[in-house]
Amino acid sequence: MTTTAPDSDDAPADESAATTDADADAPLLQVRELEKSFGGITAVDGATFEVERGTITGLIGPNGAGKSTTFDLVTGVQTPDSGQVVFDGTDITGWRPHQAANRGLVRTFQIARELDEMTVLENAMLAPRGQVGENLWRAVLPGVRKEVVRQEEQLREQAWETLEFLELDHLAEEYAGALSGGQRKLLELARVLMIEPEMILLDEPLAGVNPTLEEKLLDRLHSLRDDGYTFLLVEHDMDVIMNHCEPVIVLHQGEVLVEGSPEQVKNDDRVLEAYLGGEV
Incomplete structure (x- = not known):
């Protein structure tokens, strides 16, 4: 141990x-x-x-x-x-x-x-660890940019699946600050599931x-x-x-x-x- x-x-x-x-x-x-x-x-x-x-x-x-x-x-x-x-x-x-x-x-x-001023989808996509675009220099280097785009597409797909599972997908483009208390609880669960x-x-x-x-x-x-x-x-x-x-x-x-x-x-x-x- x-x-x-x-x-x-x-x-x-x-x-x-x-x-x-x-x-x-x-x-x-x-x-x-x-x-x-x-x-x-x-x-x-x-x-x-x-x-x-x-x-x-x-x-x-x-x-x-x-x-x-x-x-x-x-x-x-x-x-x-x-x-x-x-x-x-x-x-x-x-x-x-x-x-x-x-x-x-x-x-x-x-x-x-x-994060109230981000959409529900953006909140979910923000959660996963180890994102290659977290460092500015990696996000802009030509050789790395394709990897960043590819990972973002994967995260977007994963986020949509998670929101669909929690029946929040119809709110994906809404700002998180506009959600009800119960919807915020579901979004918080979505964020931790993305991890x-x-x-x-x-x-x-x-x-x-x-x-x-x-x-x-x-x-x-x-x-x-x-x-x-x-x-x-x-x-x-x-x-x-x-x-x-x-x-x-x-x-x-x-x-x-x-x-x-x-x-x-x-x-x-x-x-x-x-x-x-x-x-x-």
């Missing part, structure tokens, strides 16, 4: 190495004793859990339980005070978000972060989404799961969690309180106490 975090913008040379057969049955994500404090307030307090490959795992907890901070620590938005994050057999603790994304681990945010990750952390993807779009988004998540994607989902709607996630992990005061099937979690008195403040 690789344990050295990268010092530069580029990930280690062995970062893209394929998972060995021996590791195929190992959890895709392992979070071990994560801790994070802000000004003396402990947000995450020894959180430890695993996410198996090919699952939609739910992460729930009352307000202030540490869910979003845990997402930040796992994906490099914040650096943990202590603990370890292992993704696909590699220690990625302290990696920056783009380094984690290059490894195959990406996230969405509670508030979508599209072709192995695992996606979804932070309240259904907040502000109308029932029709919610059903569409959930259908797409199950289709993607069946295609081999892995999800860790933070969501406050308990019906969504209980009907679409397994297993379910419950955070309380920054640590894992319960982990199990939806039925086990739903009937655990500790979960009721955490949500209702002891009124059980």
Whole structure:
């Protein structure tokens, strides 16, 4: 297992190495004793859990339980005070978000972060890594220009396919700033899919989404799961969690309180106490 975090913008040379057969049955994500404090307030307090490959795992907890901070620590938005994050057999603790994304681990945010003055299609095309036209000198050199054009055509085709899958293709030429809240959530999912990750952390993807779009988004998540994607989902709607996630992990005061099937979690008195403040 690789344990050295990268010092530069580029990930280690062995970062893209394929998972060995021996590791195929190992959890895709392992979070071990994560801790994070802000000004003396402990947000995450020894959180430890695993996410198996090919699952939609739910992460729930009352307000202030540490869910979003845990997402930040796992994906490099914040650096943990202590603990370890292992993704696909590699220690990625302290990696920056783009380094984690290059490894195959990406996230969405509670508030979508599209580029409002670009079209939906342009937003999707912007996401993939390693584009040859990212450096000006490479984009204008005659010998490289053909490669840039060819890649742009491939990305455009991939973006159209992704937007069609999410039923956003009819909005492809619209500015992202004109989208509804639910459509922005779908576009954010399109952007992360364009990166072709192995695992996606979804932070309240259904907040502000109308029932029709919610059903569409959930259908797409199950289709993607069946295609081999892995999800860790933070969501406050308990019906969504209980009907679409397994297993379910419950955070309380920054640590894992319960982990199990939806039925086990739903009937655990500790979960009721955490949500209702002891009124059980």
